[in-house]
Amino acid sequence: MSVSYRQPGVVLTDHRFTVPLDHDAPDGETVEVYAREVVAGDKAGRDLPWLVFLQGGPGFGANRFIGRQSWLERALTEYRVLLLDQRGTGSSTPANRQTLPLRGNPAAQADYLSHFRSDAIVRDCELIRRELTGGKPWTVLGQSFGGFCAVRYLSAAPEGLSTAIITGGLPSLDAHADDVYRAAYPRVERKVAAHYARYPQDIERARRIADHLLAHDVVLPGGYRLTVEAFQSLGILLGGGDGSHRLHYLLEDAFVRTPGGSALSDAFQEEVQTLLSYAGHPLYALVHEAIYGRDDRPTDWSAERIRAEFPQFDAAKTLAGDGPLLFTGESVHPWMFDCDPALRPLRETAELLAARTDWRPLYDTGRLAANEVPVAAAVYHDDMYVDTAHSLTTARAIRGLRTWVTDEFEHDGVRAGGTRVLDRLLALARDEV
Incomplete structure (x- = not known):
């Protein structure tokens, strides 16, 4: 059951979704994924488009904002925002030293954790999207590893996206x-x-x-x-x-x-x-x-x-x-x-x-080359966490992607630059600049 409550200027609603651990075995074991809906207080009753935020990491829950902090201020001017705790993080079913022994021995734990990459996260998003939006596509904002997830989204389920915004998170498509x-x-x-x-x-x-x-x-x-x-x-x-x-x-x-x-x-x-x-x-x-x-x-x-x-x-x-x-x-x-x-x-x-050797490929280069989803990405010059050269190579491989290459910010630019960074990227994706 969803629970709603208020903070200054916003209405928050807690959501919990049950998803398959292994999406290829939908009738098997499940895990819970938590997400917090945020909408501007004066727009709470409106039919707004959705923006889902994918946090960096892997392994971190979504930001715990108070009110309209950082980039959320810009997003709330037109979106209903979903702050997703990716599987295993935040308030979703935890995966840590206390809970993993419930899986059994280390081999069983490793098999369990093999389902915590971007491919599973995107399939979680698709189940959640269909439940929340009635099937309408939504905008994704991917920060760092969240950007890796966004590129996976473009590879595997572009029909679920109206726009993709990526900050400091364009991965190499083929690097080991x-x-x-x-x-x-x-x-x-x-x-x-x-x-x-x-x-x-x-x-x-x-x-x-x-x-x-x-x-x-x-x-x-x-x-x-x-x-x-x-x-x-x-x-x-x-x-x-x-x-x-x-x-x-x-x-x-x-x-x-x-x-x-x-x-x-x-x-x-x-x-x-x-x-x-x-x-x-x-x-x-x-x-x-x-x-x-x-x-x-x-x-x-x-x-x-x-x-x-x-x-x-x-x-x-x-x-x-x-x-x-x-x-x-x-x-x-x-x-x-x-x-x-x-x-x-x-x-x-x-x-x-x-030691695992059975990881599946994450990116479909053919599908990315034929991409039709509007995409904009901030690439931070000499980003310490994500290689700039790798990011620019990937940018060229995704049809229609527009980049904003800047040395004004480091890897946390969407937090530090907040409203200005998101506004610039949305304008790029909409071909307004």
């Missing part, structure tokens, strides 16, 4: 995970160099913290084991518009004097625990590389293997000299399943997913 990370490490290195150019004092601060971690076994208050590799992974912040500043403020007060000498402060440890823990989004770690799975080659911990091709990211070698420590970016590594208590029980499951 190895290709993705081989392109990623040089981008991350550029982001780190830009951070140190802005905050040169952080070079010594980062080296000092890394030295300390190499010499001490540090376990954070929540049980996370902070190794030097885990510390380096804080570089994921550098892909956001304010990430460099957040990293700087984190590093500047890392140490405190104690009777036993200098130690990492409680405040630093607490914030690092919050930033590194996967407790709230374990699916990100479990299926992240699987979103690139496309053929009979396993992903096989791609980010970890490809990192070895870039020895400048080796902290021990860096600290043996006098160079700056390099942070890393959006990547998942096997050691995370040893460091993070939210992931430790799922290590074997993750290994089985990394």
